[in-house]
Amino acid sequence: MMVVMLPDATPEQISNVHNRLAIPGIKVVDMPGTSQLAIGALGDVMAVRELAIEALPGVDRVVAISRPFKMSSLEGSNGEYSQVQVGNHVVSRNTVTLIAGPCTVESRESTLEAAHHVKAAGAHMLRGGAFKPRTSPFSFQGFGEQALNILAEARDQTGLPIVTELTDLSYTSMVSDVADMIQIGARNMQNYPLLEAAASTGKAVLLKRGLSSTLEEMLMAADYILKENPRVILCERGIRSFETATRFTLDLSAVIWLQMHSHLPVIVDPSHAPGDRRFVPALCQAAVAVGADGLIVETTPEPEKAQCDGPQQLHSADFAELLAPTRAVAAALGKAM
Numbered sequence: 637m638m639v640v641m642l643p644d645a646t647p648e649q650i651s652n653v654h655n656r657l658a659i660p661g662i663k664v665v666d667m668p669g670t671s672q673l674a675i676g677a678l679g680d681v682m683a684v685r686e687l688a689i690e691a692l693p694g695v696d697r698v699v700a701i702s703r704p705f706k707m708s709s710l711e712g713s714n715g716e717y718s719q720v721q722v723g724n725h726v727v728s729r730n731t732v733t734l735i736a737g738p739c740t741v742e743s744r745e746s747t748l749e750a751a752h753h754v755k756a757a758g759a760h761m762l763r764g765g766a767f768k769p770r771t772s773p774f775s776f777q778g779f780g781e782q783a784l785n786i787l788a789e790a791r792d793q794t795g796l797p798i799v800t801e802l803t804d805l806s807y808t809s810m811v812s813d814v815a816d817m818i819q820i821g822a823r824n825m826q827n828y829p830l831l832e833a834a835a836s837t838g839k840a841v842l843l844k845r846g847l848s849s850t851l852e853e854m855l856m857a858a859d860y861i862l863k864e865n866p867r868v869i870l871c872e873r874g875i876r877s878f879e880t881a882t883r884f885t886l887d888l889s890a891v892i893w894l895q896m897h898s899h900l901p902v903i904v905d906p907s908h909a910p911g912d913r914r915f916v917p918a919l920c921q922a923a924v925a926v927g928a929d930g931l932i933v934e935t936t937p938e939p940e941k942a943q944c945d946g947p948q949q950l951h952s953a954d955f956a957e958l959l960a961p962t963r964a965v966a967a968a969l970g971k972a973m
C-alpha cells in the first residue's frame with residue numbers, strides 16, 4: 637500500500653502515520669515526490685487496510701499496489717497456469733475446451749438428442765440446467781432431480797462429463813451426485829456460502845462472472861472456492877452496461893485481463909450476452925481469437941419450443957457446422973479444439 641500525504645502535511649502528521657504503520661510484518665519506506673510525500677507500507681495488505689490510515693489528518697489517499705485476490709493470482713502460482721481435469725478431459729491453456737448443450741433439461745428426448753449432436757460436433761462436456769435461477773419467480777424453474785437423472789443418462793450414452801448449476805445450498809449433494817463440474821451462475825457469483833458448498837463437494841467448479849461484478853471481485857469469489865478446492869474455471873458471460881441493444885455486453889478484454897492476473901482457466905459463454913443466436917458463431921470465433929481456454933454454448937434440437945433462453949440457443953443439428961470457423965481460428969493459433 638502507498639499512503640500519499642497532502643502537500644501541506646505537517647511533520648507531526650507524517651510521524652503520526654509512521655507510528656500507525658509500526659506493526660509487525662510491515663516495512664515502511666518514505667518516497668518523497670516534488671510536492672507530496674508518499675509513504676510505502678510493504679507487506680500484509682489486509683493488515684494495512686485495517687489500520688484505517690485514510691482517516692488520519694494530513695493523508696490525501698491510500699493506494700493499493702498489490703491486488704486483493706490471493707489464491708487465484710498468477711503471482712501466487714509463480715506464473716504457472718492451472719490445468720483442471722473434468723472426467724477424462726483436461727482444461728488448459730493449450731486447448732479450446734468445448735462445453736455445449738441445452739440451457740435447461742426440458743425433456744429426455746431433446747436432451748439426449750442434443751447430447752448426441754454436441755458429442756458428434758466434438759464437444760468435451762455436456763451442459764444442461766436442472767435448477768434454473770430465473771429472474772421472475774413465475775418463469776419455468778427447471779425440472780430439478782428428474783432433470784439430473786436425464787443428464788446422468790446422457791453421460792452414460794455419450795461419455796460426456798456433465799456441467800450443471802447449483803442454485804441453493806439444500807441441493808448440494810443431489811447436484812454433486814451427478815455433476816462432473818458444478819456451475820455457479822452469474823446471479824450467485826458472490827453467494828459465499830454457496831461457493832463454499834460447491835467447493836466442499838470436491839467437484840470442479842465453473843464460476844460465472846456476476847452481471848455487474850468487477851474482475852477483482854470475481855477473483856476474490858474464486859478465492860472462496862480455492863481455499864478448499866483447487867479445481868476452478870472462470871467464465872465471462874457478459875456484463876451490464878449502458879447498452880441495451882444486446883442483452884449484456886460480452887467483455888472479451890476480461891479474458892485477457894484474467895489471464896494476465898490469474899492462473900485459472902478462462903472460458904467464454906457467447907450465448908447469454910447477446911441473447912440472440914445470430915451472434916453466437918461470431919462471438920465463439922472472437923473468444924477463441926482473444927485466447928479463451930474454452931467455450932460454453934447453448935444448443936438444443938428445437939430452440940423455438942424451449943421454455944428458457946430459446947432465442948439464443950443454436951439448433952443442435954447445425955451445431956458442428958456453425959462451429960467450423962471457430963475451429964479454424966483455434967487451428968490458426970495452434971490450439972487443439
Ligand code: PEP
Nearest residue numbers: 739821822823844873908
Ligand atoms: C445458464 O448458464 O443457463 C445461466 C443461467 O447462465 P448465467 O448464470 O450466466 O445467466
Ligand code: MN
Nearest residue numbers: 739934944945
Ligand atoms: Mn440459459
